[in-house]
Amino acid sequence: MIYFLEGLIEGMDDGHLNVLLIEDDPQDAQLMQEALGETANTSFALEWVDRVSKGLERLARGGIDLVLTDLQLPDSQGLETVARVHAQAEGVPIIVLTALDDEGMAIQALQKGVQDYLVKRYIKVYPNLLVRSMRYAIERRRGEGELIRLASFLEQCPDPVLETDGSGVITYLNRAARTQFADLFGSAATHPVLWGLKDAAQRLQRSGATSLTREVPYRGKTYEQHISYYPQSDLIRSYLIDVTERKQMEQRERELAAAAAAAERKRAAELDEAYQELKRTQAMLIQAEKMAAVGQLASGIAHEVRNPLGIILQCVNYLEPDLQSRGAQHAEVLQVIREAVMTSDKIIRGLLDFSRPTPLELKPTSIASVIDASLALVQAQAAEKGIRLMKDVADDVPLVLLDEHQMQQVLINLILNAFAAMPTGGRLSIRSYLRRLTEPGLRIGLRSADAFRPGQTVLVCEVEDTGTGIPKEILPRVFHPFFTTKPPGEGIGLGLTITAAIVEGHGGTISLESEEGNGTKAVITLPVSQDRDRNGEGSASR
Amino acid sequence: MAEHLRRRTVLMIDDEANARKLAKLLLEREGYRVLTAANGEEGLILAKVQQPDVVLLDILMPKTSGHEVLRRLQEDQDLKDIPVIIVTARRGEQGIAASFRLGAVSHIEKPYETKDLLQKIQVALALAQQEESGRATGDA
CATH class of the missing domain: 3.40.50.2300 (Response regulator)
Structure with a gap:
């Protein structure tokens, strides 16, 4: 001025x-x-x-x-x-x-x-x-x-300007305020643009700031209200800007950004899934390569080891007549040599059988009969070790396509492992029941590599012990060839590898759940025939 | 009829020296005459010259394999009737099947108990004798 x-x-x-x-x-x-x-x-x-x-x-x-x-x-x-x-x-x-x-x-x-x-x-x-x-x-x-x-x-300013006194009574409204907030008159301090003005003034006075800004929603619009307080004249002046469009734009931008971030996350998840898949495939390839190596090694070893074993056995045979006549102890020593040869040969044969698996002879078989036959074979050993045997097969379990002998080998392998984990006795339970797969899991999914699909009904057979359990760090390796926890000479670590190979040969899966000190549960999942699967809706039970 | 009274001759073809040595000791103790050859070629010559009653044949040998020896024995009119027992460290249905297809009469896996081998030799000899007398009857 x-x-x-x-x-x-x-x-x-x-x-x-x-x-x-x-x-x-x-x-x-x-x-x-x-x-x-x-x-x-x-x-x-x-x-x-x-x-x-x-x-x-x-x-x-x-x-x-x-x-x-x-x-x-x-x-x-x-x-x-x-x-x-x-x-x-x-x-x-x-x-x-x-x-x-x-x-x-x-x-x-x-x-x-x-x-x-x-x-x-x-x-x-x-x-x-x-x-x-x-x-x-x-x-x-x-x-x-x-x-x-x-x-x-x-x-004439196009934006609403209003002034009130310290108690909130309007002292001035410009034209824009009068038209845009026509309901200001008589609405007292409850009107959105008046509401809390006194508090705002007090806050401004306390903080020493010259103005503050707040957002005011009003009839579907959003205003930015800049509030100043003039203590000397005790006047509160507000300048309002209609920011509805800006807010909508910001909202759209936020939505776009969120959508972009979601897409980014989805891409990352897909990438991660692909990476995991690659890792699984890689692991499977490594496993397959190991198996092939086992096979090659086995046939090589077989010849080289079985020849000298044969010679040793023939030496025993040759010495037998003479040494037997010289006393029981000599005969006993020969017998020890013979047994050592046989044990070695058994291992070699195991390797060979593993590298050249015998084809499965699948016939409709009752899993209960396989379980009974397996338990019968280990009954004496269980009694000796103080292990109680429990069997629980659900009534609705149908006949499934099994190679009886090989499946028996699977169960006996698992049972003997369980026995080894219970040196001071315990309880071994074998259960079999139908289960309807509800969600994706281990080899349950829609990928071609998966054995089962969600919604499918499968036969489950569990072998559970109350033994020492398997330490977490070695659990992922127990199916690997040559992995063993037994002292040298007592096993070469093919038992579970062969077991898994047989189960997978049946189109099934096997997994181990174990907690150190709390026992181990081996879970075998086997396909049931398609007819059964369709009719088996809701029959999953234990 | 003096045939069954004479000492039977066993030819063992095996590249493993100790295996040959032990087989010789054991079979001679049982009254057999034992010839040994360290490879296929040597074995074929010995067979031709000595006309053994039974051949114990290893499969996995360097140079001439057991299967090759078996094939050539079968091709030779003088040797084709000599029973051959396959003695192998190999395992597997396919190897056995191949051996039988090529004309082997029996099969034993190393390591084996001597009594099992003796049993197989006796069976092979008995069968060969039966066939021979059958042919003799037919000729008459």
Whole structure:
């Protein structure tokens, strides 16, 4: 504002200000002309008329910046003069020239919007008085105009502006606020834009911050409300911006970003799945390669080892007749050699059988009968070790396609492993039941490498012991060829490998669940025939 | 009829020296005359010259394999009726089947008990004798 006025004065210094003098007394007119002429730095162009009517005519043509007028004129007296001039040229500052005894009237004129009044006699004494008064008149007039302009600026602002006093009573609303928040009147402090204003003001006062911003939802739109508090006048002023569109855009951007992130996560998951699959395939390949190596090794070893074994056995045979006659101890020693040869040969044969698996002879077989036959074979050993044998086969278990002898070998392998884990006795349970696979799991899924599909009904056979359990770190390796926990000479680590090969040959799976100190459970899953599978809906039970 | 009274001759063809040595000791103790050959070529010559009553033939040998020896024995009119017992460290149905297809009469896996081998030799000899007398009857 100050700056603006300075500019205004400067403009006045440079420009030509056209002054209209309405004065019927030529002497007074002369006086004015002289007063203006004495002012060197300001160029006024003075036009003189002696009647109001003439003045009004001149004003109608425009270009007049200021009017100097006497009140008492032949064609107009007193305040009427002011009113007529004012009516003709609204916005043009008027300075009234009076005689000394006219001062009361002049003051009334001021109230009518006249900028100033000057007593003619004083001008005679202080000519500068006129110029100064004229300058101020113009400044004031323009200043007032500027204030109105600025007020209208706020009024016409397209964004709502509102002001309340410290207690929340509205003291000002601009046009946008009045139209956009038409319900503000009478809604008291519960209106969204008024709600909490007092608290906001208090917060601002406490924190010393100049303004704060909050988001206000209003009739499906979102406004950003910038709140300032003026403690001296106890006024709270708010400036609101409709940010609905921006918020919607931000929301869309967030949604797009979230979708992109989800897609990214999905891609990462797929990549990870592919990687895991690759790792599984790799592991399977390594396993297959190991098996092939076992096979090659086995046939190589077989010849090299079985030949000397044969020679040893023949040495025993040769010495037998002579040594037997020399006493029981000699015979016993020979028997030890013979047994050692046989044990070695058994291992070699196991290797060979494993590397050249005998084809399965699949026949519809009752798993219960295989379990019974296996248990019968280990009964004596169980009694000796103090192991109780339990069997539980569900009634609805159907006949399945099995190679009876090989499956018996599977069960006996598992049972003997269980026995080994229970050196001080315990309990061995064999259970068999149908189960409906509900969710993907170990080799249960839709990949071609998976043995089973979710929804399929399978035959489960469990061999569970109460033994020492398998340490977590070796559990993943127990099916690997040559992996053994037995001391050297007591096993070569093919038992579970052969077991798994047989089960997989049946199209089934085998897994071990074990916790150190809490026993082990071997779970064999075997396919049941398709017919059975279809009719077997809901028959899964234990 | 002095045929069954004479000492029977066993030809053992095996590349393993100790195996040959032990077989010789054991079979001679049982009253057999034992010839041994360390490879197929040597065995075929010995068979041709000595006309053994039974051949014990190893399969896995360097150069001429047992199967090759078996094939050539079968091709030779003088030797084709000599019963051959395959003695092998190999295992597996396919090897055995091949041996029988090529004309072997019996099969034993190393390591074996001598009594089992003796039993197989006796059976082979008995069968060969039966066939021979059958042919003799037919000729008459």
